[in-house]
Amino acid sequence: MREISTDYITSVIEKLCIESNTIMGDDVLDAIRQAHKQETSEVGKDILSQFLENAALARDQKLPLCQDTGLAVVFIELGQDVHLVGGDFETAVNEGVRRGYINGYLRKSSLDPVKRKNYGDNTPAIIHVEIVPGDKLKISVATKGFGAENMSEVVLFPPAVGIDGIKRFVVERVEKAGANACPPVIVGIGLGGNLEKAALIAKKSLLRPLGERHPDPEIAQIEEDILAAINNLGIGPQGMGGSVTALDVHIETYPTHIGSLPVAVNLQCHCHRHREQIL
Amino acid sequence: MQTICLSTPISDEAVRTLKAGDKVLISGTIYTARDAAHKRLVDLLQRGEPLPMELQGQIIYYSGPTPPKPGMVIGSAGPTTSYRMDPYTPKLIENGLKGMIGKGPRGDEVISAIKKYKAAYFAATGGVAALLSKTVKSCQVVAYEDLGTEAIHKLEVEEFPAIVINDTEGNDLYREGKEKYQVR
Numbered sequence: 001m002r003e004i005s006t007d008y009i010t011s012v013i014e015k016l017c018i019e020s021n022t023i024m025g026d027d028v029l030d031a032i033r034q035a036h037k038q039e040t041s042e043v044g045k046d047i048l049s050q051f052l053e054n055a056a057l058a059r060d061q062k063l064p065l066c067q068d069t070g071l072a073v074v075f076i077e078l079g080q081d082v083h084l085v086g087g088d089f090e091t092a093v094n095e096g097v098r099r100g101y102i103n104g105y106l107r108k109s110s111l112d113p114v115k116r117k118n119y120g121d122n123t124p125a126i127i128h129v130e131i132v133p134g135d136k137l138k139i140s141v142a143t144k145g146f147g148a149e150n151m152s153e154v155v156l157f158p159p160a161v162g163i164d165g166i167k168r169f170v171v172e173r174v175e176k177a178g179a180n181a182c183p184p185v186i187v188g189i190g191l192g193g194n195l196e197k198a199a200l201i202a203k204k205s206l207l208r209p210l211g212e213r214h215p216d217p218e219i220a221q222i223e224e225d226i227l228a229a230i231n232n233l234g235i236g237p238q239g240m241g242g243s244v245t246a247l248d249v250h251i252e253t254y255p256t257h258i259g260s261l262p263v264a265v266n267l268q269c270h271c272h273r274h275r276e277q278i279l
Numbered sequence: 280m281q282t283i284c285l286s287t288p289i290s291d292e293a294v295r296t297l298k299a300g301d302k303v304l305i306s307g308t309i310y311t312a313r314d315a316a317h318k319r320l321v322d323l324l325q326r327g328e329p330l331p332m333e334l335q336g337q338i339i340y341y342s343g344p345t346p347p348k349p350g351m352v353i354g355s356a357g358p359t360t361s362y363r364m365d366p367y368t369p370k371l372i373e374n375g376l377k378g379m380i381g382k383g384p385r386g387d388e389v390i391s392a393i394k395k396y397k398a399a400y401f402a403a404t405g406g407v408a409a410l411l412s413k414t415v416k417s418c419q420v421v422a423y424e425d426l427g428t429e430a431i432h433k434l435e436v437e438e439f440p441a442i443v444i445n446d447t448e449g450n451d452l453y454r455e456g457k458e459k460y461q462v463r
Contacts, residue, residue, distance in 0.1 A: 041460060043300075043442070047404055054407035063409040064345045064355040067428075105354055107345040107428050116315065118427055147360045147382070147405060179453055180360045180383035182405040234461030238382065238404055240442065241456020271406045 001083045002135040004279055006092035009084075009139070012277050013096025013125075016141035017072055018104035020275040021064045024055040027210040028247070028272045035184055035237075035244040044242030051270060062104075065271045068145035069106040072097045072125040073203065075142070079134035094123040109146070128200065140207055142274040148185060148267040151177035154199050157261040163222060166191065166263050171229045173265045174246065179239025182269035184247045186210065187230065190264040193254035202264035205250035207274055214251055223249045237270075247272075284438070288336025289377045291397045297443045299450035303401060304438040309338045309380070311432040313359060316423050317367040324370055331422030332431060334375040340403075341381035343428035344412070353418040353434070357408030358382045361400070365389050372396045380441055384453045393445050401441035402452075414439040 029052070036048040058065045074093055078084075086092075101108055101122040108122040153173055157165065170189060177185070190202030213220035227249040236242020247270065256262055285293065287307035297303070310332055312320065323330055341361055345354030361381030368379060369392040377398050382405040385393075393400060403411060414436045422431040444452045 041456070043456070050404050050407045050410060054410040057413075058355075058409040061409065063348075063412070065409060066406045067343060067345050067355045067357050067408040068359065069345060105346045105348050107343060107354070109343075109428075120427070150360070178384060178457075179402070179405075180362065182382070232462035234457045234459065236456060236460055238402065239384070239453050239456070240402070241452075241458075241460045243460055269406055 001081055003083050003085045004137055005086040006084055006089060007086050008279065009089070009092045009137070010096040010099065012139055012279065013074065013093055013141060014099040014103065016139060016275040016277060017097055017100025017106065017143060020141050020143045020273040021069045021104065021106055022058050022062050024059070024065060025272065025274070028270070029055060031210045031247040032270065035247060039237065039242050039244045041236050041240070041242035043240050044237040044244065047237040047240070064106055065273065066145055066269070067107055068109065068147060069101070070143040070145045070273065071110055072100070072122060073142040073144050074125045074127045075140040075204065075207065076127065076129045077132045077138040078129060079136045080131050081135035082137050090127065093125055093127055097125045098123050137279040138276065139279065140274060140276045142203070142207065144273070145269055145271070148177075148181040148269040151181040152264070152266045154195060154262070154264040156195065157263060159259070159261045161261055166261065167222065167226050167229065169263060170226050170265050171233070174230050174267070175233050175235070177267055178235055181267045182271075183235055183239060184237055184244045184270050186247050186268040186272055187226070187249045188266040188268060189249065189251040190266070191251055191253045191262070192256040193262055194256070195262065197254050198262040198264035199266065201252040201254055202266035205252040206266060206268050206272070207276070208250050210248045210272070219251050219253060223251050287338055289338070290336065294377055294397050294399050295447055297399045297446050299443050299446045299452040299455065301443040303441050303443060305338065305441060306437050306439070307435070309340045309434050309436055309439070310421070311340050311342045311344070311434065313341060313343050313429045314363050315426050315429045316431050317364050319423060321367045321370050324374060332433065334371060336375065336377050338378035338380060339371070339376060340434065341379065344432065345408070353412050353415045355408035356412045356415060358403040358405055361385060368392065372398050384451070385445060390445055390449065390451070394447055394449050397447050399443055399447070400445040402444045403439070403441045411439065
């Protein structure tokens, strides 16, 4: 059995929190450059240029891309042949987040929901663990801002709503979000499961590289249909009008109940901050 | 569409020249305030007590900056979503506030107050906080230090870029921009 120390997990999570907030992913940069070519509004083009300029500056000077450095969402895929040694797993993850947000000069946004008192170190993280075959440990850190998160929604529709109804619901969700979600957005959709599963797979779908379609051609087609409909809305970069409102649409599905058609829409801003590492 | 250099404090005359869609470069003092600081400011006004800063002719920037690295004036400082401040904004406009910088559309009561009392709502680009922080030349906490990032910071800015969304005539760039580019 392979041993991985929890100290190592802490140091990797510290690094991923800082990198995800300061380094824009290559797939996102490519998508923004592509959007700049496609955008027909001058104001929209100018905004997309600012995104690229900001990304270069943030990377060079190790500055956060956005002041909302988010809550840290940590996805762990733990190989079942891994033995964690050295300390408590959850403490190790939160210590990584704490160090990342303090040492990286990131904003601490996490607080008590009732007292509204800030904890001062952006912990606890939101941690999702999955046990998988093998002896590797994969860590994905998504530092998710709440401009887009606040515009997300889960609905458990009756099956009669159908796929066309789902498409309309998602497009309306993006339309209602408008400039609030910091467009052009990435749209994560969880289709099926139940209340919490739909939300979880919607978030997880955001980790897929931009431009990559779902492997099932039928679902890939739904992604493309929704993307086209969203880009016809006219919202544009930052909501000031334009032809690029979304950079991509990702769907993940899960089996559901005969009496339901759950759908979750998790919106993501154009900074799209996440970093992964396999240990 | 025009590019206008705007210095704070701003007069009624200066506000009237602003039209939805204009680019502005703002210089002078602006104050940061988010949800928690807004609640405190409006509580003070409702009790008839003095505010910790001047409101007349001023601009509030909806921003909670990241901590500055050593040697820096401020960390990254971009706009947050504005609708969360809607319950408080009309009261501040009534009391002399002339401008708000944020992102995302405002509610009807805010838009009415902008028309009635002659103010303007500006959007800065969301998610370019490193870039925007370079226009900030000084930063000092003037109230509510206990709120951390949500404290009221007094910023001196030079040519801070923004776009007029709502003007004194009731125009709205979000609505007009979307209509122009929508494919039906």
